[in-house]
Amino acid sequence: MPQDSSLEVTKRIDDWWSIEKHDILADPFGKMAGAGLFQIGLPGAGAALDTYRAIAIAEQAIAAKTGLLGLASGFAARQLTARFFISGFADASQRATWLPRIAAGQVCAAIAISEPGAGAHPKHLQTAAEPHGAGYVVRGRKAWITNGPIADVFLVLSVIAVEDERKRYGLFLIPRETTGLVVKPMQALDALAPASHCELELDGCRVPAAALVGHMADAYPVxxxxxxxxxxxxxxxxxxxxxxxxxxxxxxxxxxxxxxxxxxxxxxxxxxxxxxxxxxxxxxxxxxxxxxxxxxxxxxxxxxxxxxxxxxxxxxxxxxxxxxxxxxxxxxxxxxxxxxxxxxxxxxxxxxxxxxxx
The missing domain is CATH 1.20.140 (Butyryl-CoA Dehydrogenase, subunit A; domain 3)
Structure with missing residues (x-):
């Protein structure tokens, strides 16, 4: 790992803190973009930042400076979702569409796996994507989506097949403005401010085949x-x-x-x-x-x-x-x-x- 990763992340954190510390909760993520924090953990900003370690250094520093676990975990959730799912599994077109905008702080991506009353257990998840023409129709509900209220695109885990009574899953990139996608508020968890959560209702969301992330038989174990x-x-x-x-x-x-x-x-x-x-x-x-x-x-x-x-x-x-x-x-x-x-x-x-x- 490049030895300057800590120095580079620390510099960006210090830049952010110098302009943010007086009014953190007024615009918790707005100033992070200007300080380059959303480039951390993603490709394109140099090898020093393109690591999980870089995300962790920033997350630790945010918590240590503010005492706000919600802010630190909300930041990390944005970066981990982009790094693990989009940078790790998306195709070249998907990465080109989303990663530069995420790194610039223009877009927030959120992962949607858990469901009301089911948690994240694969046997109990019900949200499904059925083939329709050249794409899919997604129906179901998701819950406890970190950063969901401010997300611009959701990565939605959905059942794509059932074989021998075993569900097979796919992951779909679904923009917030997709017809049939409704963001529903959840009870605020004041202790985690400024982190926010929501539910999703997907009522016949039509997505193209290009929305599917990865081409594995089952996205759940992978x-x-x-x-x-x-x-x-x-x-x-x-x-x-x-x-x-x-x-x-x-x-x-x-x-x-x-x-x-x-x-x-x-x-x-x-x-x-x-x-x-x-x-x-x-x-x-x-x-x-x-x-x-x-x-x-x-x-x-x-x-x-x-x-x-x-x-x-x-x-x-x-x-x-x-x-x-x-x-x-x-x-x-x-x-x-x-x-x-x-x-x-x-x-x-x-x-x-x-x-x-x-």
């Missing part, structure tokens, strides 16, 4: 399933950044004493381990080092313990600062997302230890 791990791994960067922010804010509020110094020192040491493990986990996504599933699991579990210690430390601070309270609420909320899949991976890791002894 795209949807691996993306969950990529998103979870890169997401450790926002947690890492938030821990830095919480540690700094907490230190400024508590009484100076030998006991508190020992506690702060312990927390700082643990936070440094989260930083290091998160960095190594993300670098492996770029082929730099070995992927270790236990690493991401460990980062999240250690972060949980650190947040618990910070909460215990802040008991002596009354009333609690609103920004800290919001950050802790955002952490709790995001930690509850995809909890079951994470438990499955954790159990799989535990079972593998038994298997290795057989």
């Amino acid at each position: 795209m949807a399933l691996p993306f969950r791990d990529v998103e979870d791994t890169v997401g450790t960067a926002s947690i890492s950044g938030l821990l830095s922010w919480l540690l700094e804010k907490s230190a400024a509020l508590i009484e100076r004493s030998e006991e508190n110094a020992l506690r702060l020192g312990r927390i700082a040491g643990l936070v440094s381990l989260v930083h290091a493990a998160s960095r190594l986990a993300v670098m492996a996504l770029d082929g730099d080092g070995q992927e270790v599933p236990a690493r991401t699991i460990g980062v999240r579990l250690l972060a949980r313990d650190i947040v618990s210690e910070i909460r215990d430390l802040l008991v002596q601070v009354k009333p609690l600062d609103d920004a800290i309270a919001r950050a802790l609420a955002a952490y709790d909320l995001l930690s509850s997302v995809a909890r079951e899949p994470r438990k499955v991976r954790q159990a799989r890791l535990g079972n593998s230890l038994w298997s290795e002894k057989l």
